[in-house]
Amino acid sequence: MTAASLLQRILQEREDMRPAERRVADFVGSAPSKVIHMSMARLSETCSVSDPTIMRFCRRFGFDGYQDFKLHLAQSLVPSAPFVYEQIGPQDSIDNIVRKTCRNSLNAIQRLAEDLDPAQVAEGARLLQAASWTGIYATGISEVNALDAEHKFQRLGMRCQALLGRQVQWMHAESARPGEVALIFSQSGHTKQTVEVAVAARAGGARVVSVAAGDSPLAQVSDAVIAVLPYDRTELMTPLASRLNHHLVTNMLVTAIAIASGSQFPDQLPALDSWQTDKI
Amino acid sequence: MTAASLLQRILQEREDMRPAERRVADFVGSAPSKVIHMSMARLSETCSVSDPTIMRFCRRFGFDGYQDFKLHLAQSLVPSAPFVYEQIGPQDSIDNIVRKTCRNSLNAIQRLAEDLDPAQVAEGARLLQAASWTGIYATGISEVNALDAEHKFQRLGMRCQALLGRQVQWMHAESARPGEVALIFSQSGHTKQTVEVAVAARAGGARVVSVAAGDSPLAQVSDAVIAVLPYDRTELMTPLASRLNHHLVTNMLVTAIAIASGSQFPDQLPALDSWQTDKI
DNA sequence: TTCAGGAATATAGCATAACTACATTCTGGC
DNA sequence: GCCAGAATGTAGTTATGCTATATTCCTGAA
Numbered sequence: 054m055t056a057a058s059l060l061q062r063i064l065q066e067r068e069d070m071r072p073a074e075r076r077v078a079d080f081v082g083s084a085p086s087k088v089i090h091m092s093m094a095r096l097s098e099t100c101s102v103s104d105p106t107i108m109r110f111c112r113r114f115g116f117d118g119y120q121d122f123k124l125h126l127a128q129s130l131v132p133s134a135p136f137v138y139e140q141i142g143p144q145d146s147i148d149n150i151v152r153k154t155c156r157n158s159l160n161a162i163q164r165l166a167e168d169l170d171p172a173q174v175a176e177g178a179r180l181l182q183a184a185s186w187t188g189i190y191a192t193g194i195s196e197v198n199a200l201d202a203e204h205k206f207q208r209l210g211m212r213c214q215a216l217l218g219r220q221v222q223w224m225h226a227e228s229a230r231p232g233e234v235a236l237i238f239s240q241s242g243h244t245k246q247t248v249e250v251a252v253a254a255r256a257g258g259a260r261v262v263s264v265a266a267g268d269s270p271l272a273q274v275s276d277a278v279i280a281v282l283p284y285d286r287t288e289l290m291t292p293l294a295s296r297l298n299h300h301l302v303t304n305m306l307v308t309a310i311a312i313a314s315g316s317q318f319p320d321q322l323p324a325l326d327s328w329q330t331d332k333i
Numbered sequence: 334m335t336a337a338s339l340l341q342r343i344l345q346e347r348e349d350m351r352p353a354e355r356r357v358a359d360f361v362g363s364a365p366s367k368v369i370h371m372s373m374a375r376l377s378e379t380c381s382v383s384d385p386t387i388m389r390f391c392r393r394f395g396f397d398g399y400q401d402f403k404l405h406l407a408q409s410l411v412p413s414a415p416f417v418y419e420q421i422g423p424q425d426s427i428d429n430i431v432r433k434t435c436r437n438s439l440n441a442i443q444r445l446a447e448d449l450d451p452a453q454v455a456e457g458a459r460l461l462q463a464a465s466w467t468g469i470y471a472t473g474i475s476e477v478n479a480l481d482a483e484h485k486f487q488r489l490g491m492r493c494q495a496l497l498g499r500q501v502q503w504m505h506a507e508s509a510r511p512g513e514v515a516l517i518f519s520q521s522g523h524t525k526q527t528v529e530v531a532v533a534a535r536a537g538g539a540r541v542v543s544v545a546a547g548d549s550p551l552a553q554v555s556d557a558v559i560a561v562l563p564y565d566r567t568e569l570m571t572p573l574a575s576r577l578n579h580h581l582v583t584n585m586l587v588t589a590i591a592i593a594s595g596s597q598f599p600d601q602l603p604a605l606d607s608w609q610t611d612k613i
Numbered sequence: 614t615t616c617a618g619g620a621a622t623a624t625a626g627c628a629t630a631a632c633t634a635c636a637t638t639c640t641g642g643c
Numbered sequence: 644g645c646c647a648g649a650a651t652g653t654a655g656t657t658a659t660g661c662t663a664t665a666t667t668c669c670t671g672a673a
Binding site: 372373374384385387388398399400 | 629630631632633
């Protein structure tokens with residue numbers, strides 16, 4: 054986030070700088086790829102300033118020192134897409150639909166990469182692996198995620214079931230027992246039904262793992278939360294973005310569990326369907 | 334290019350290393366984000382090796398020294414462009430699983446953005462929109478895609494059904510009739526069953542739209558192909574990548590159809606489930 | 614104009630990091 | 644068991660990043 058716009062920030066703050074630092078800003082701004090291979094002494098000489106000036110320059114942007122600065126500068130040099138959601142409208146051509154769909158997806162995943170806490174994934178995987186049986190709850194468009202998770206977990210040999218629909222969910226949540234896990238997918242984590250399911254499952258002694266917004270009511274009644282940022286206007290639409298992110302989280306869980314179970318190639322689930330390999 | 338595949342190269346060369354360097358490779362591979370903030374001494378201590386071993390490790394990959402290595406490592410950590418699949422292995426930490434999953438997904442989508450032909454999407458959308466009814470065929474892990482497509486198309490008011498399982502698929506393909514469309518998701522386009530379904534559906538007068546590899550047998554017996562590059566070793570594994578791409582293609586189709594149907598906000602499907610909005 | 618007072622910048626020194634030459638240990642073949 | 648040759652570690656050198664302190668430069672009021 055801050056990394057990507059580092060050069061921009063430098064050029065921006067340039068105005069508020071005194072001559073010496075400004076010379077540094079100019080050079081860094083004009084030849085950042087050279088800077089990352091320079092020592093402090095070389096850079097200070099090139100800019101006709103002293104070492105400490107370079108230090109102050111780096112500190113100004115909140116870095117620990119020159120090394121830290123160089124590291125972030127290097128990272129900011131590799132191109133990446135900005136975090137903006139591009140609305141698709143009636144005026145958009147097919148070309149645009151394709152492009153924007155891809156870009157929005159890229160953005161969503163990059164956000165996930167930045168915000169997701171690996172420790173939460175680890176904890177979720179741990180609970181799931183220890184479960185005697187897992188109920189996978191989802192509603193609306195997230196149902197597909199539940200089915201996906203069911204498919205993959207079963208390939209790992211886990212006992213689980215996707216639970217779709219109000220009645221089915223109630224039935225299972227109310228009969229939850231110790232040793233079981235309830236895995237809940239929720240875009241926002243504010244849906245009443247979803248929270249009630251979590252509470253019921255927990256009352257029965259099951260552990261609740263939820264993939265939802267971190268500060269949501271659902272998160273508060275869960276044993277483990279894998280926090281995925283919801284998108285602003287989630288209530289009114291069903292954007293591709295969060296679905297995609299939940300999808301990736303599912304994959305991470307599967308991979309983590311596969312590794313913990315000793316599989317050698319965790320990202321390659323075996324092709325079980327023998328007839329599927331009947332190629333032509 | 335070389336920068337981005339650094340981690341992969343490390344894991345690859347690991348095999349040819351002697352114990353000491355291998356310990357370094359393991360740690361760098363499992364916690365690269367920590368490494369870039371470590372000094373040589375810290376790293377050597379962590380890996381229980383000596384400083385020069387670290388040096389030799391860096392030189393092995395063609396870098397000037399440790400600093401140079403760290404810089405490139407840092408760059409390779411930011412999610413970005415290049416088209417390399419980073420294998421996930423047993424030695425990977427949770428941090429790595431999260432990172433690699435995201436990066437692989439980003440790569441897949443970027444490939445899609447480059448290779449996908451919008452005209453093919455447009456043609457597919459046109460046929461689907463004109464259909465009186467659509468059968469959505471998929472097998473194995475792609476079944477989830479079929480369910481996803483079913484869900485979304487139905488939200489648009491289209492008549493369609495996901496057809497999973499051999500018998501169900503045959504039943505529908507053999508009774509296909511003019512005016513209908515068969516939408517087929519296939520990773521490779523080489524599966525025998527899939528091709529036979531396409532031929533049967535077409536014989537009955539239905540139009541066949543397939544999402545598959547462009548040069549596959551399935552493509553040859555389809556009325557419209559939305560070509561999505563398969564991944565190398567697709568036969569043996571179920572990678573996230575192609576699934577993700579098919580997923581996006583589905584979204585593009587939905588969006589395109591929504592636009593053609595006159596919806597004003599094509600990327601926001603309406604939340605149909607009224608109880609779902611019962612928030613707390 | 615002059616002279617504080619404070620900010621901006623440079624100097625000098627220190628601790629530590631990266632790197633190198635050389636010694637030691639390990640490995641595999643006879 | 645012994646001996647090349649490779650693999651790894653030890654110790655020492657250089658230079659780097661960083662800090663405490665001094666100097667210079669600017670601003671503004673007497």
